[in-house]
Amino acid sequence: MAQYKYLLEEKDLPTHWYNVIPDMKTPPPPYRHPVTLKLMTPDDLAPVFPQALIMQEASQERWIEIPDEVRDVLKMWRPSPLYRAARWERALDTPAKIYYKWEGVSPPGSHKPNTAVAQCYYAKEEGLEGLATETGAGQWGSALCFATQLFGLKVKVFMVTISYHQKPYRRIAMETWGGNVVPSPSSETKAGRDILAVDPETSGSLGIAISEAIEYAVTHDGWKYSLGSVVNFVLLHQTVVGMEARKQMEMAGDYPDILIGCVGGGSNFAGLFLPFIKDKLDGSKPDLRVINVESTACPSLTRGIYAYDWGDTAKTGPVAKMHTVGHGFIPAPVHAGGLRYHGMAPIICRLLEDGFVEARAYHQNAVFEAAESFARAEGFIVAPETAHAIKAVYDEALACRESGEAKVILFNNSGHGHFDLAAYDAYHRRELPDYALEEEKIQQALAELPQVPE
Amino acid sequence: MAQYKYLLEEKDLPTHWYNVIPDMKTPPPPYRHPVTLKLMTPDDLAPVFPQALIMQEASQERWIEIPDEVRDVLKMWRPSPLYRAARWERALDTPAKIYYKWEGVSPPGSHKPNTAVAQCYYAKEEGLEGLATETGAGQWGSALCFATQLFGLKVKVFMVTISYHQKPYRRIAMETWGGNVVPSPSSETKAGRDILAVDPETSGSLGIAISEAIEYAVTHDGWKYSLGSVVNFVLLHQTVVGMEARKQMEMAGDYPDILIGCVGGGSNFAGLFLPFIKDKLDGSKPDLRVINVESTACPSLTRGIYAYDWGDTAKTGPVAKMHTVGHGFIPAPVHAGGLRYHGMAPIICRLLEDGFVEARAYHQNAVFEAAESFARAEGFIVAPETAHAIKAVYDEALACRESGEAKVILFNNSGHGHFDLAAYDAYHRRELPDYALEEEKIQQALAELPQVPE
Numbered sequence: 038m039a040q041y042k043y044l045l046e047e048k049d050l051p052t053h054w055y056n057v058i059p060d061m062k063t064p065p066p067p068y069r070h071p072v073t074l075k076l077m078t079p080d081d082l083a084p085v086f087p088q089a090l091i092m093q094e095a096s097q098e099r100w101i102e103i104p105d106e107v108r109d110v111l112k113m114w115r116p117s118p119l120y121r122a123a124r125w126e127r128a129l130d131t132p133a134k135i136y137y138k139w140e141g142v143s144p145p146g147s148h149k150p151n152t153a154v155a156q157c158y159y160a161k162e163e164g165l166e167g168l169a170t171e172t173g174a175g176q177w178g179s180a181l182c183f184a185t186q187l188f189g190l191k192v193k194v195f196m197v198t199i200s201y202h203q204k205p206y207r208r209i210a211m212e213t214w215g216g217n218v219v220p221s222p223s224s225e226t227k228a229g230r231d232i233l234a235v236d237p238e239t240s241g242s243l244g245i246a247i248s249e250a251i252e253y254a255v256t257h258d259g260w261k262y263s264l265g266s267v268v269n270f271v272l273l274h275q276t277v278v279g280m281e282a283r284k285q286m287e288m289a290g291d292y293p294d295i296l297i298g299c300v301g302g303g304s305n306f307a308g309l310f311l312p313f314i315k316d317k318l319d320g321s322k323p324d325l326r327v328i329n330v331e332s333t334a335c336p337s338l339t340r341g342i343y344a345y346d347w348g349d350t351a352k353t354g355p356v357a358k359m360h361t362v363g364h365g366f367i368p369a370p371v372h373a374g375g376l377r378y379h380g381m382a383p384i385i386c387r388l389l390e391d392g393f394v395e396a397r398a399y400h401q402n403a404v405f406e407a408a409e410s411f412a413r414a415e416g417f418i419v420a421p422e423t424a425h426a427i428k429a430v431y432d433e434a435l436a437c438r439e440s441g442e443a444k445v446i447l448f449n450n451s452g453h454g455h456f457d458l459a460a461y462d463a464y465h466r467r468e469l470p471d472y473a474l475e476e477e478k479i480q481q482a483l484a485e486l487p488q489v490p491e
Numbered sequence: 492m493a494q495y496k497y498l499l500e501e502k503d504l505p506t507h508w509y510n511v512i513p514d515m516k517t518p519p520p521p522y523r524h525p526v527t528l529k530l531m532t533p534d535d536l537a538p539v540f541p542q543a544l545i546m547q548e549a550s551q552e553r554w555i556e557i558p559d560e561v562r563d564v565l566k567m568w569r570p571s572p573l574y575r576a577a578r579w580e581r582a583l584d585t586p587a588k589i590y591y592k593w594e595g596v597s598p599p600g601s602h603k604p605n606t607a608v609a610q611c612y613y614a615k616e617e618g619l620e621g622l623a624t625e626t627g628a629g630q631w632g633s634a635l636c637f638a639t640q641l642f643g644l645k646v647k648v649f650m651v652t653i654s655y656h657q658k659p660y661r662r663i664a665m666e667t668w669g670g671n672v673v674p675s676p677s678s679e680t681k682a683g684r685d686i687l688a689v690d691p692e693t694s695g696s697l698g699i700a701i702s703e704a705i706e707y708a709v710t711h712d713g714w715k716y717s718l719g720s721v722v723n724f725v726l727l728h729q730t731v732v733g734m735e736a737r738k739q740m741e742m743a744g745d746y747p748d749i750l751i752g753c754v755g756g757g758s759n760f761a762g763l764f765l766p767f768i769k770d771k772l773d774g775s776k777p778d779l780r781v782i783n784v785e786s787t788a789c790p791s792l793t794r795g796i797y798a799y800d801w802g803d804t805a806k807t808g809p810v811a812k813m814h815t816v817g818h819g820f821i822p823a824p825v826h827a828g829g830l831r832y833h834g835m836a837p838i839i840c841r842l843l844e845d846g847f848v849e850a851r852a853y854h855q856n857a858v859f860e861a862a863e864s865f866a867r868a869e870g871f872i873v874a875p876e877t878a879h880a881i882k883a884v885y886d887e888a889l890a891c892r893e894s895g896e897a898k899v900i901l902f903n904n905s906g907h908g909h910f911d912l913a914a915y916d917a918y919h920r921r922e923l924p925d926y927a928l929e930e931e932k933i934q935q936a937l938a939e940l941p942q943v944p945e
Contacts, residue, residue, distance in 0.1 A: 144870025416598025
């Protein structure tokens with residue numbers, strides 16, 4: 038009988054995070070101030086983030102120790118299992134060997150708590166009272182509500198309006214963990230009120246919600262801002278995924294030819310691929326392919342440009358050099374709310390520019406078709422975001438069937454879709470739109486980028 | 492640092508199911524024919540169940556081998572983890588040591604696939620085309636849709652109307668796995684049409700849905716009936732839970748003083764406790780306490796009587812001696828749909844009569860209060876049914892705080908509540924009714940029991 042699961046013990050949980058920056062050919066350039074566009078100092082970031090995270094953001098250390106208190110919480114569900122998708126391979130009649138890291142075993146159901154727990158630990162260490170954040174699909178908000186509760190912190194979540202209504206179960210889960218959740222744009226911040234004044238019916242966006250959360254954090258004593266993707270320290274915290282996966286692939290006796298993950302801000306996939314791409318950066322695995330999969334509704338890597346842009350719509354957060362479709366771009370309301378972010382992690386963008394990773398985008402019907410094929414063979418019903426990764430695996434597996442190659446594919450199964458079943462229902466009823474690529478709206482949004490002196 | 496999880500490898504999956512019947516002081520009496528009330532023969536059961544299951548139902552073998560094909564599917568998620576609820580212990584400030592078996596890791600999210608997979612295997616072996624079943628909360632229907640798909644069988648699910656509307660996500664999940672789901676009572680069977688003629692607005696019940704599923708199975712060539720609880724072979728298939736838990740408790744260096752589980756038909760809890768109660772039946776663990784927890788809305792063990800009754804409302808299925816509130820009793824629409832069954836597994840009833848197990852019932856608000864306390868400490872949001880077990884653990888843990896006793900409590904965390912968040916929402920909004928015990932309705936229903944000669 039085949040082995041399905043490769044398990045590690047709690048004692049095998051990584052002791053250090055892997056910081057890729059010292060190993061990069063070109064590191065991502067530093068952030069710029071949102072108003073002056075000058076180089077940003079740690080002092081500029083101090084009102085927004087806990088100090089320890091600001092230090093991690095700019096760290097040149099390759100290995101950063103994970104505090105014991107953080108590891109103790111991660112052990113509630115980590116190390117997560119690595120699966121061989123043996124039944125799906127058979128269903129697809131492919132010679133490819135498909136593996137996936139299953140992050141859906143965490144209590145909030147995704148990879149997101151890997152960084153939420155670390156951020157809460159540092160916030161508590163700094164004596165903070167609470168953290169404010171945004172959430173799209175609700176995966177990140179769930180993770181932060183789960184984690185703040187464990188560290189005795191308060192939490193305020195600005196949830197993108199369309200997801201707030203499409204995914205009530207996510208909101209209820211956050212409330213069950215003790216979180217305070219409001220739809221964004223909200224009337225609780227100036228950023229939110231300004232947007233609502235122009236368009237009271239807006240479906241919202243991650244960019245707007247970020248603006249609200251930052252504003253809430255800097256205007257409340259004892260509060261700071263927490264975010265679930267994009268920045269270096271979040272990617273750093275997610276590297277436990279790839280560190281574990283390396284050990285588990287060794288147990289399975291394989292090394293991946295292709296790594297695949299979905300990218301909204303980029304953290305789940307970077308968490309998986311960074312500990313592997315290390316081998317490509319040092320030249321030992323030159324042929325390793327790393328495929329970032331995004332939504333055609335928000336195609337920052339495949340149709341955006343590599344330029345400085347604000348991370349949020351209201352232009353209150355740092356300016357970063359990244360692939361962007363413009364901070365003013367509001368994507369179509371696809372169910373993969375977590376992929377509706379206009380930018381991308383600067384680390385991933387730099388790796389794309391330097392040719393170490395590739396990217397592609399899919400429409401949502403093709404994505405759900407692949408996810409349903411996966412669910413019927415492997416059982417697990419994945420999140421709409423994760424389903425984008427599954428579509429790419431599906432395509433690569435079928436390409437192997439054509440070519441007869443037995444490639445080893447590893448993807449990050451970043452979360453379950455139990456709170457996203459309405460999307461599957463819409464797919465079954467053929468009510469899921471494949472939105473046309475919004476070239477004109479992207480061009481308009483790109484005309485509004487900041488002019489940063491190189 | 493504390494250890495949270497006790498994990499077994501796939502090779503540690505049990506090779507045999509444990510059949511408690513040869514070890515019982517008094518075995519449960521045989522079934523009676525639904526019309527003649529005479530002793531039922533295997534031939535009487537043949538139109539309803541696959542032959543192999545009929546043999547298992549009456550088996551006197553203590554150990555029954557699990558077919559390799561069944562083990563191969565169970566390994567997709569088994570062995571399931573055993574958790575130490577260390578954070579909840581701290582939150583409750585109790586000296587008790589609380590362990591739980593976490594069945595929420597299965598793709599359908601509960602213990603139910605343990606028997607669904609076995610039943611599908613035997614159905615396929617017999618050359619059947621499809622299986623018909625009922626489902627309350629949807630846990631069982633989900634499990635059967637997941638399993639039929641893996642064995643290439645068709646499936647028809649009659650879902651209790653109130654759950655069909657309260658839990659649309661469960662319905663969508665079943666459809667994602669390829670299932671055909673209709674609300675029960677439906678117009679597709681005579682049993683359903685008869686009920687709808689009398690009360691078109693009925694919220695339905697498991698008893699009615701069972702009648703529909705049996706009728707559908709016996710009136711369609713190549714179809715048989717599948718059920719997810721109550722009968723001996725289902726409890727048998729669930730014993731993998733307790734077999735694994737025994738090994739895992741050994742790894743943890745503890746043996747339970749108290750076993751706790753929720754009971755609707757009784758299968759999840761029997762799956763956990765039967766391999767332990769073996770030690771009480773043979774006298775080696777005389778003090779082991781086994782607490783069955785039910786809903787006050789359907790209190791078969793705590794307020795019903797031990798008597799022969801039909802297993803289904805339309806009186807088409809076998810008559811069993813069990814604790815019952817009467818086959819005609821339609822319980823209040825509590826969110827724990829899986830606990831809305833009028834009877835109980837005959838094995839559990841016989842053990843209760845003989846003093847080997849005990850029972851208690853709770854109202855739903857107290858249950859959700861305990862479940863939220865658990866979610867905030869351990870992270871996992873459990874199903875409303877499972878929450879009943881958690882309330883009993885909560886009470887026992889607080890009793891230990893009073894007495895200072897460090898009792899070892901093990902409960903079956905039988906499933907996640909991701910599709911049941913509406914119930915938590917109602918609890919948060921204080922909109923959850925605590926239905927009064929319906930003594931009069933129970934007395935009326937008990938007046939309709941069959942007169943079976945002893």
